[in-house]
Amino acid sequence: MTRNHIKLWTGLGSFTCVAAVATPPATVDVPVFDAAPGPMLAQGGEGGEGEMPSSYRLLSADPQTYGFDVRPQVQHYAKLVHTSYRAAVAGAVQMQSAIQAMLDQPSAETLAAARANWVAARPAYLVTEVFRFYDGPIDVGADGAPGPEPRINAWPLNEAHIDAVRGQPRAGLVWDAAVPLTREGILARDQVSDEADVTSGWHAIEFLLWGQDFNPAGPGERPHSDYLPGTSDRDRRRLYLATVTEMLVTDLRALEAAWAPDADNYRQRFLALEPREALGRAINGAANLVGHELAAERLSVALDSGDQEDEHSCFSDSTHQDHLYDLRGAQNLWLGSSGDATLPDSLRALTQKIDPALAARTDALFTQALAAVALMDQPFETILRAAPGSPPRQRAEAAVAALQALGAQLARVGKRLGVLVIVPGIDTATG
Amino acid sequence: MNARFGFLLLAAALGACAIATLPPPAPVGDKLGGDAGRPAFGQAAFSLPAPNLDAQQLRDFAFGNRLFNTNWVQVGSSTASFDGLGPLFNRVSCSGCHVRDGRGRPPEPGEAMDSMLVRISVPGRDAHGGPLPHPVYGDQIQDRAIPGVPAEARVVIEWEELPGQYADGERFSLRRPKISFADAAYGPLGADVLTSPRVAQAMIGLGLLEAVPDADLLARTDPDDADGDGISGRVNRVWDAASGQLAVGRFGWKSNQPNLRQQVAGAAAGDIGITTTLAKADACTESQSTCRTAPAGGEPEMSEVFLDKLLLYSRTLAVPERRSSDPQQMREGEALFSSAGCAACHVPTLRTGAHELAAVAHQTIHPFTDVLLHDMGEGLADGRPDFEGSGREWRTAPLWGLGLLHTVNGHELLLHDGRARGIAEAILWHGGEADRAAKKFRGLSKRERDTLIEFLRSL
Numbered sequence: 001m002t003r004n005h006i007k008l009w010t011g012l013g014s015f016t017c018v019a020a021v022a023t024p025p026a027t028v029d030v031p032v033f034d035a036a037p038g039p040m041l042a043q044g045g046e047g048g049e050g051e052m053p054s055s056y057r058l059l060s061a062d063p064q065t066y067g068f069d070v071r072p073q074v075q076h077y078a079k080l081v082h083t084s085y086r087a088a089v090a091g092a093v094q095m096q097s098a099i100q101a102m103l104d105q106p107s108a109e110t111l112a113a114a115r116a117n118w119v120a121a122r123p124a125y126l127v128t129e130v131f132r133f134y135d136g137p138i139d140v141g142a143d144g145a146p147g148p149e150p151r152i153n154a155w156p157l158n159e160a161h162i163d164a165v166r167g168q169p170r171a172g173l174v175w176d177a178a179v180p181l182t183r184e185g186i187l188a189r190d191q192v193s194d195e196a197d198v199t200s201g202w203h204a205i206e207f208l209l210w211g212q213d214f215n216p217a218g219p220g221e222r223p224h225s226d227y228l229p230g231t232s233d234r235d236r237r238r239l240y241l242a243t244v245t246e247m248l249v250t251d252l253r254a255l256e257a258a259w260a261p262d263a264d265n266y267r268q269r270f271l272a273l274e275p276r277e278a279l280g281r282a283i284n285g286a287a288n289l290v291g292h293e294l295a296a297e298r299l300s301v302a303l304d305s306g307d308q309e310d311e312h313s314c315f316s317d318s319t320h321q322d323h324l325y326d327l328r329g330a331q332n333l334w335l336g337s338s339g340d341a342t343l344p345d346s347l348r349a350l351t352q353k354i355d356p357a358l359a360a361r362t363d364a365l366f367t368q369a370l371a372a373v374a375l376m377d378q379p380f381e382t383i384l385r386a387a388p389g390s391p392p393r394q395r396a397e398a399a400v401a402a403l404q405a406l407g408a409q410l411a412r413v414g415k416r417l418g419v420l421v422i423v424p425g426i427d428t429a430t431g
Numbered sequence: 432m433n434a435r436f437g438f439l440l441l442a443a444a445l446g447a448c449a450i451a452t453l454p455p456p457a458p459v460g461d462k463l464g465g466d467a468g469r470p471a472f473g474q475a476a477f478s479l480p481a482p483n484l485d486a487q488q489l490r491d492f493a494f495g496n497r498l499f500n501t502n503w504v505q506v507g508s509s510t511a512s513f514d515g516l517g518p519l520f521n522r523v524s525c526s527g528c529h530v531r532d533g534r535g536r537p538p539e540p541g542e543a544m545d546s547m548l549v550r551i552s553v554p555g556r557d558a559h560g561g562p563l564p565h566p567v568y569g570d571q572i573q574d575r576a577i578p579g580v581p582a583e584a585r586v587v588i589e590w591e592e593l594p595g596q597y598a599d600g601e602r603f604s605l606r607r608p609k610i611s612f613a614d615a616a617y618g619p620l621g622a623d624v625l626t627s628p629r630v631a632q633a634m635i636g637l638g639l640l641e642a643v644p645d646a647d648l649l650a651r652t653d654p655d656d657a658d659g660d661g662i663s664g665r666v667n668r669v670w671d672a673a674s675g676q677l678a679v680g681r682f683g684w685k686s687n688q689p690n691l692r693q694q695v696a697g698a699a700a701g702d703i704g705i706t707t708t709l710a711k712a713d714a715c716t717e718s719q720s721t722c723r724t725a726p727a728g729g730e731p732e733m734s735e736v737f738l739d740k741l742l743l744y745s746r747t748l749a750v751p752e753r754r755s756s757d758p759q760q761m762r763e764g765e766a767l768f769s770s771a772g773c774a775a776c777h778v779p780t781l782r783t784g785a786h787e788l789a790a791v792a793h794q795t796i797h798p799f800t801d802v803l804l805h806d807m808g809e810g811l812a813d814g815r816p817d818f819e820g821s822g823r824e825w826r827t828a829p830l831w832g833l834g835l836l837h838t839v840n841g842h843e844l845l846l847h848d849g850r851a852r853g854i855a856e857a858i859l860w861h862g863g864e865a866d867r868a869a870k871k872f873r874g875l876s877k878r879e880r881d882t883l884i885e886f887l888r889s890l
Contacts, residue, residue, distance in 0.1 A: 135473070158502070167507065196502040296493035304494045304740075307512040422469075424480050424489070 056134075056280020058418045066276070066418035068354065074278040076336055076345035078267050082259040084128045084332070089252045091121035096245050099205075103238050106227040115209050118202075119318050125153075125202065125252070126325030130333050133288040134281035137258035137266045148251040150191060150201075156309050157198035159207045161189075163237060166212060173199065174237045181239045183247050200244045203313065208241045210315040213308075216381070219317040280419040283347070283410060286330040290369070291407015291423040294326055299400045303393065306384050317379035324373050327403070330410070331366050347413070355416055362413055365406040372402040459765065459779050463831045463890065464636050464750025465794030471751035476835045477532040477635050481747045483790045488743060495744025498737055499525040499532075503703055505577050506728040512737075515728020517704035518580040518721070519573035519714050521548050525741075528631035528702065532748055533839040535631030537588055537608065537849040544574060547630040547849065548702065549586050549610060552815060553623050559670035560677070561687070561818050565624060567617045569716050571701055580721045581616035588628070590850075595859065598874040605856055607810075608848050617719060625815035625822075628848040629684050633839075635832050636798060637682070638746030638791035641691050642783035643802060645679045651778070651801050662775050662864045664803040667826075669818045672709055681802050684847045685820035691745050692738075699733060699741075706731040707738045746788055750796070750831050755889035764886025767879055772868035773858075776801055776827045799830035799890065808862020811846065823863060834888035854884045 058066070098117035102110035132138050132149065139147045160171040173179045173189060190199040198204060211222030227238055258266040270278055302310035312322045332338050336346030341363075343349060352359035376399050377383050377392040386392040407423050414421035462468050467481035480492045502523045503516040521544075522528050528535050528546040535546025549572045552562035564570040568583055576582040590606040597603065610626050648666055656663045667680030671689040680686035688694040693709060700710035708731055715722035733741075755761040768774055777799040786792040804824040814822035825847060833854070837843045843853050851857035861869040872880065 158504070292493075296490065297497075300490050301494050301497045304490070305497065305512060309513065310497075422479075424492075 056284060056414075056419050056421075057274060057276040058415065058420050068350070069275075070279045070350065070417060071275045072345040073347055073350055074271065074273075074275050074282070076343070077278070077282045077333070077347075078259060078271060079261075080332065080336060081128070081131050082256065082261065082267065084124070084131070084329075085252065085256040085259055087124040088121075088128050089249065089256050091124035092245075092249045092252050095121040096249055099209075099241060099245050102224075103227060103242060106224045108224050111209070111222075111224040111227070115316065118206060118209055119316060119321070122202065122313075122318065122321060123325040123328075126322060127329035127332055127338070128255075129153075129293075129326050130286050130289050130329035133285045133293070136270075136281065136285070137255055142258075142266070148254065150198075151187065152201045152248060152251050153203070154191065154198040154201050155203045155312055156196055156314075157203050157207065158196040159212060159315075161197040162199060162204055162207060162240070164233075166214070170233075174240055175233055177232060177236070181236060181243050183243060183250075186240070186243060186247070200247050202248065203315070204244050205241065205248065206313060206315045208237065208244070213315050213317065213381075216385075219379075220315045276418045279417060280414065280421070282333060283414040283417070283419050284421050286333045287407050287410035287414065287421045287423050289326060290330050290403050290410060294323060295400050295403035295407060296424075298323065298326075299396060299403070302380075302384060303396055303400070308381050308384060311380050311384065314381065317381070319380035320373075320376060320378045323376070323380075323399075324370075327369060327373055330406075331370070334362065334366065334410075347417075351413055351416065358413060358416055362406075362409050365402070365409045369399070369402040369406045372399040375399070459753075459797045461753040463753055463797040464639060465783075465796050467636070467639055467747065467791050467794060468750035468752055468796075471749060471835070474531060474839055476751050477633055477748060477832060477839050479749045481638075481749045481790050484747060488747070488790070491740045491743045492747055494737075495740040495742075498733075498741045499529075499744055501525075502527075503705055503732075506726045511729075512734075515705055515732030517575075517577040517713070518725040519576050519583060519719070520704040521571075521573055521575060521702045522546075523703060525698070525703070529634055530631075531839050532634040534633045534836055534844075535849070536840070536842050536844040537628070537630065544586050544588075547628060548572065548574075550627040550629060550815065550817075551620070552625050553621075554625065560668070561670055562625070562815065564716070565620065567716055567718050568620060568624075569714050571714070572612065573701075573704075573714060576722070577725065580719075580725055582614075583617060584612040584615040584620070586628075587611045587613050597877075597880070599876060601877060603856070603859065605859060606850055606852070608850055625813075627684075627813040627815040627817075630844070630847065630849045632684075633832055633836070634745060634748045636750040636796070636829065637691055637748070638786070638788055639750070639783055639794060639796050640681060640798060640800075640802060640829065641746065642786035642788075642791045642794070643681075643781050643796075644784035647781065647784070648679060648681070648802050651803060660775065661867055662805065664776065664801060664805055664864075665819065665824070667804055667818050667820045680818060680820075681826075683817075684825060685817040686802065686804055686826040687817045687820065692742050695742055695745050696738065699738075705733050707733050708735055709738070743788070747790060750798075751835055753889050754834070755885070757885065760882050760885050761889045762886075764882045764884070764889075767875070767883045768886055771871040771875075771883070772865075774799075775868070776803070776805055776865065777830055778827075797831065797890075800827040803827060805865065806863035807860075807865060810862045811860055813847075830887060830890050833890045854887050855880065 095114070095117040098114045102114040137147055138149050141147050159165050160168050161173065163172040163174040165171055173181070173186070179185055179189065186199045189197070191197055209222065210220035213220040215221060226234060229235055229238060257263070260267065298312060308314055311319050313319045328338070334346065334348050335341050336343035336348070341348065348359055348362070351362065375395050377395060383392045383396045411421035411423060464481070466483045469479060469482045471479055480489055484492060501513050504514050505516050506514050516523055526532070530546060537547055538544050550570060551565050551568055551572060552570055553565050555563035557563050562570060572586055573583050574585055587610070589609045589611070591609060593605045593607060595603055595605065608628060610628055612620055652664050652666055654663050654665050667686040668677045669680035669687050669689050671678035672693055678689035680689055682688040682691060682694045688697060696707045696709035699705040699707055700712070701714050704713050706713060706727070711731060713722065713727070778801040779797050779799055781796055781798060783792055783794045783796060804820050804826055806821070806823045807825045808823065811825065812823040816822050845851040845854065845857035846860060851860055858869060858872045872883070875883065
């Protein structure tokens with residue numbers, strides 16, 4: 001998700017000679033212990049990617065401290081990212097078929113099917129959100145420009161920028177016949193003067209399928225007649241929905257391509273990084289997703305605000321699955337796949353080999369966080385409306401605490417594996 | 432062989448990392464923000480919380496961040512907690528100007544004015560000694576408004592190039608803005624309007640600056656230049672709305688705000704049109720009738736609880752630690768900074784005192800400012816007095832974070848109106864009390880100038 005200005009909460013730390021000046025000479029000039037054939041870190045802490053500084057690798061004077069190979073985990077991570085994006089594409093393509101079927105024959109049934117496919121397609125995307133927060137392809141484009149994330153999942157969105165809302169019956173691009181509803185026309189008006197003026201992505205599609213949610217007990221109730229052809233606004237709404245759906249599929253395919261094996265792409269550069277730097281990116285993504293993005297941005301901020309605007313998927317009332325599958329994404333990274341805890345090249349397997357107690361504690365905190373998130377009331381807006389101290393809020397606060405504990409634990413795992421993890425908002429192992 | 436040459440040779444022989452074994456470290460270390468600073472780089476370098484906050488404060492910081500990024504909407508939307516935009520405003524969010532908690536800039540040709548504004552007034556003083564607001568347009572031009580209310584005017588900036596050269600013959604060119612207004616919706620502004628264009632300032636380390644005791648600022652003042660170094664240094668005395676009396680000013684380009692609470696509330700009301708208990712009225716003057724009759728989004732529009740969290744956020748954005756790939760050059764640059772006289776006003780080290788927020792109290796910090804007003808010469812003068820600050824005086828700008836500005840905001844446009852295209856131009860603009868230092872800079876060799884700038888970029 002993007003909350004207004006995109007804030008990339010990345011891991012930090014500069015282990016250059018400058019930093020060493022202030023510390024005992026024992027930490028100075030440490031060799032890299034992995035026998036990595038790839039590019040080594042330059043003395044100034046530069047990684048293998050032009051200007052991108054080395055941010056995540058911890059240094060130690062003791063050759064035994066990190067004397068184990070993390071390359072299998074890095075390789076495996078790249079594989080996981082690729083298969084995850086491939087699944088996200090598949091889900092989005094299936095949703096696109098259902099949306100097309102609705103546009104071909106608008107009815108209450110086809111609209112319901114399109115909505116069901118949106119809800120069904122989300123989890124496969126949500127589990128990829130753990131691949132954020134380290135300036136990977138989702139966040140930063142190959143040319144250093146912003147990545148596709150704001151086009152894919154920007155939120156919150158000012159729905160009146162897209163289509164009519166209560167009290168503004170002719171609002172938005174749908175009603176502005178001067179705006180060409182092409183990819184270019186829509187992107188040219190995306191988040192220009194206001195970061196909430198979102199025009200594309202999951203939540204734009206969500207608003208187009210459900211409409212505004214004024215129903216305290218359920219989601220939005222846009223009628224299927226909004227999609228009957230024949231009037232200018234309805235024709236434009238049909239075109240808008242088809243165009244932004246196609247844009248989403250295109251952007252997800254590009255992410256899949258960025259992680260495809262044996263190509264000149266981000267994956268290739270990622271695998272050429274000093275392995276602990278690469279591992280650092282992976283773990284920072286997970287720790288920041290869990291400990292900051294979920295615990296703070298999505299939960300504690302929403303609880304402190306009490307405003308429906310802080311509900312991530314507010315039109316469809318499916319915010320609970322946003323939380324759950326984001327967390328499952330982090331668990332996938334830990335286990336190396338969805339569900340199978342025995343993969344030999346997983347982060348968990350490596351941690352277990354080095355520090356079984358740390359691995360067991362991490363397992364336990366994943367279990368606790370998943371349980372706490374599952375126990376939260378649905379739809380999420382009922383929690384926001386609940387009084388302070390009421391059981392729904394207590395359950396949500398328990399989830400916040402569990403996510404913070406897990407975020408801090410992932411930082412500890414990172415530290416044990418030679419990786420600096422910093423998560424704003426929780427006490428982390430800063431090395 | 433002189434000692435310095437020997438030192439260089441030794442350093443080269445041992446490699447940069449061996450410097451730890453050589454003479455004592457530079458006077459200013461890496462931790463510019465004390466315990467409220469942290470290592471930081473990349474686009475988010477200005478956006479991180481101080482690492483010494485407790486769990487509740489970190490949570491409030493996260494909410495403050497949400498408020499800082501909130502796009503306030505007009506009254507009547509479904510987001511009742513975050514409505515009340517305008518009627519007149521400059522941007523719809525704090526982060527609209529302070530992009531990624533960083534610094535604003537003047538617009539490029541054809542761009543809207545997105546991260547700066549123009550303060551206006553007419554000659555005279557208001558009841559508290561501050562600038563006398565323009566009778567029709569108030570004290571700043573709001574170039575945007577909600578539907579049904581005319582935006583005040585569009586600010587037009589034209590640039591004039593002023594060529595010059597260094598002592599070694601290298602040429603440079605400085606640019607000076609000329610401000611005018613187009614589409615003035617409430618009648619002409621008149622010939623006597625005073626204008627002061629100001630870019631949004633970076634948000635890092637503000638709580639630390641707030642925690643420097645008044646007495647320490649006053650101790651550095653030298654209004655009559657009794658020590659004869661050509662540098663006076665004065666505190667501004669400004670209106671403190673909460674206490675109802677004058678107080679030492681320390682925030683804003685002319686130190687025209689006494690504390691962050693008033694600074695934040697003032698910006699919310701003036702720039703976004705969001706009222707608080709401290710700034711109860713939107714920026715509508717008597718003659719702006721549609722502005723005055725537009726509905727309010729609550730009284731106040733931002734609750735006290737929200738304002739407290741926004742204040743905590745504004746106080747605790749971490750100061751990035753220093754970074755450099757070349758410690759030797761950095762140290763040489765620091766020596767040049769000092770010998771040229773820059774450090775007389777850009778004071779490297781201050782101590783914070785007691786503060787209601789423990790995280791910023793009792794820290795040794797390196798903001799490179801004395802937080803005082805100085806006469807900066809006619810070239811930089813805006814001719815618009817602000818409380819005790821004259822039209823030629825400006826507050827010494829803190830230099831921490833300077834080297835990350837390009838990373839965070841994609842530009843290095845400096846000074847109050849963003850006229851300086853890089854550090855060198857900013858130094859060259861220094862006049863008045865800083866004239867001597869600027870002259871020294873013009874007299875440095877190319878290598879020395881680069882070394883000085885490299886030092887500044889390590890901050």
